[in-house]
Amino acid sequence: MAKNPSGLKEFWRKRLVSLKRKPHMIPLVVMAIAFLYYSLNLTHISDTTARIQGQGMGLAGFATMLFSMLSLVCFLNAFPHRKKVNIPMLVLMLLMVGIVIYCDIYYGGRITAAITREENRIDPTGANSFISSAATVLIVHQIILYVGVALLALLPVYGKAIKKINTNIDVEDNGGMGKIDISEDA
Numbered sequence: 001m002a003k004n005p006s007g008l009k010e011f012w013r014k015r016l017v018s019l020k021r022k023p024h025m026i027p028l029v030v031m032a033i034a035f036l037y038y039s040l041n042l043t044h045i046s047d048t049t050a051r052i053q054g055q056g057m058g059l060a061g062f063a064t065m066l067f068s069m070l071s072l073v074c075f076l077n078a079f080p081h082r083k084k085v086n087i088p089m090l091v092l093m094l095l096m097v098g099i100v101i102y103c104d105i106y107y108g109g110r111i112t113a114a115i116t117r118e119e120n121r122i123d124p125t126g127a128n129s130f131i132s133s134a135a136t137v138l139i140v141h142q143i144i145l146y147v148g149v150a151l152l153a154l155l156p157v158y159g160k161a162i163k164k165i166n167t168n169i170d171v172e173d174n175g176g177m178g179k180i181d182i183s184e185d186a
């Protein structure tokens with residue numbers, strides 16, 4: 001009889017097999033999480049832009065969203081199915097992630113300038129608490145992007161380690177394989 005793994009164990013085995021075939025999905029998921037995190041907290045960013053109205057803040061927010069989406073598309077094109085890595089797309093994706101990180105740093109600088117200036121200082125508490133939330137969103141977004149880039153850079157290392165994991169199913173032999181006659185005796 002064959003040993004049939006079932007339930008949760010088989011679910012995780014199938015996920016591990018698909019991960020062995022496509023280890024680049026790990027950094028892709030992290031980059032997608034960074035995009036979702038920024039997108040779902042865009043209200044704080046937009047409110048901060050409207051309140052502070054610093055030079056280039058709207059453009060930085062727009063560039064962050066645009067290049068985040070385009071970097072995901074470039075990531076998908078950098079790792080085509082059953083083909084070698086598309087190096088130009090990978091470089092383009094890394095360039096776009098660099099632009100996103102720069103825009104986050106620039107936007108955070110505009111927030112810092114607005115809450116620390118001498119005249120007409122904006123207080124980030126009370127009714128303006130969304131400003132401190134936006135600053136936190138930018139920092140967390142940058143950290144997630146750094147983790148994604150690090151995972152992408154370390155892909156050859158942990159990709160080989162993942163491929164060494166045994167995902168085979170043990171099948172018991174009933175011992176009768178020698179008794180089977182496959183010749184045609186008609």
